[in-house]
Amino acid sequence: MSTALLKIENLKKYFPIKVGLFGKIAGYVKAVDRVSLNIDSREVVSLVGESGSGKTTIAKCILLLEKPTDGRMLYKGEDIILFRGEKLREYRRGVQAVFQNPFLSLDPRMSVFEILSEPVKNNLNLSKMELHEYMLKLLEMVGLDGSFLEKYPHELSGGQAQRVAIARAISLKPKLLILDEPTSALDVSVQAQILNLLADLKNELGLSYLLITHDLSIVRYISDRIIVMYLGRVMEAGLSEEIFNEPLHPYTQALFSSIPDPYYREPKRISLRGEPPSPINPPPGCRFHTRCPHAVEICGRKEPLEYEASKTHKVYCWLHLEK
């Protein structure tokens, strides 16, 4: 078996809650709790979940912006946490990110040329001419022309700014892009443009994506596999088609039926009661049981084990285990 490009095993990230003058630890926010996933080369994996599900915390751990509490993260089979020096630089070149709001991730005082050239200057040895040409090539790849080099972020529309952020992310020929809600701040007509661009770039450059989103409707056509999270835990994981054709977890089903679609209405809408509980003291047993329409006694008592619907499709729910 070939090694996965990125492999995460039992990742945990607990944030301590400090109280009082001396910072006594009163408890933990269990943002990510024992999550495993892997991303192969040229594969698109989507992490889907609502706020508080821990999807962005996973991204931050991968990008080394947060230190995991426990668990391992392997890049090409090697532990990311142990990377130092040139190895770390190589990892940072290999794994880049695009965030939700391009106006927050682009420095307002830098022109597009400066934004795009900074990582390139620091990592590649290019002459002035070569650099300029490389910038033009980058812009062309994301569907912008050379006139944008002189512009500043405030002169760009949301879609254009997101294109610049994508150009910056691919400027060092990465292997993996972490896309954290890349289209959530954009209008629908522009959202489609950006998703199409990402799909094209993936094919052209042989990229892998970890796409993080709360919106199930945008992930189908771009992802190979989908992982559904709730309150820091994985609820269901499978191939994109498996999740869309036969969602097995009640939470996934509820997510699907909550998406307002102008033309299609689920025969019977599953509406969830209440709100997601706090991740500080997540419910015992299955974390979803407090809102689950099918919950039975065992759900509140014991955490569900893994149920294999197929080799690639896994669900964590007692309903399927009890059968």
Added chain:
Amino acid sequence: MREQPLLQVENLTIDYILADSIIKAVRNASFAIGKGEILCLVGESGSGKTTIGLAIAGALPENAVIREGRIIFKEKRILGRGSKISTGKEDKIMMIFQDPASALNPLFKVGEVISDIIKNHLGIDNSVKIKEKALELFRMVELPDPERVFDSYPHELSGGMLQRVVIAIALSANPALLIADEPTTMLDVTLQAQILNLLLNLRRRLGLSMLFITHNLGVAAEVSDRIIVMYAGEIVEEAKTRELLNNPLHPYTRGLIECIPRTHIRYSKLKSIPGTIPDLRNPPKWCIFADRCTEAVDLCYKIKPDLIEFSKDHRVSCHLYRADKK
């Protein structure tokens, strides 16, 4: 004779004055909302939908200038020549916003805020009665544990609960019209579904009219009776909800519908509308959508199309449907 609509907006034109330029945010918008009707304004950013909402609520920022138009509410002018800005008890238009957390003062308990409004709007002075009324409103918006909510600060409540609190506050003045500006955009989909249901329930129970502002056609389809599609400050199409969705006329509306990613269809490529919205400092004198339109002809770059009645209750502003072509 036809019944007078609850709210009538005529030729509304609004500019924003900036330090070095003027943004023509809304141009010539006319529409009406009937009693008990939910009208959706749908459009992308910069379409002017929020500006219209703010104008009706009388809450436009200071740099906004109303160039033209009038707004008639309950047969009284509330905007335009000879209008009176009504305040206090007569004010029967309430507005709720996208971010409920920023709509509430973090230093006041939720109960204090709603008590204040009940006191001022309903003229109830007895604190026990005020609290009773507040709890009744909290129950009406299906808040769990209203007693606890009453004594909570905004930071102690979740986004979905805060939006319910804000809706309760808006209802406390017995409004005839509720303007809801993207009320579910910041919420997760499962909570969004709950809030939409709540708003529909309230309409059924209270006969509330609503101006619902959203960028999401799916949401609009779910709550509205009628939809107005706006683009770059102008109304491009208006029809009953089903009619608009099943028989969209304007190329922009059609494009917008095709852009929506749908869960039960597998795409090889998503449709998109090329280009971006025009500069509102200097909007084109011709059709506002021509630059992005795939069906534009010479005429579209010369003359601005009027909003014409294509069929009963279905208005569109596009040269493709002008009278001599019908």
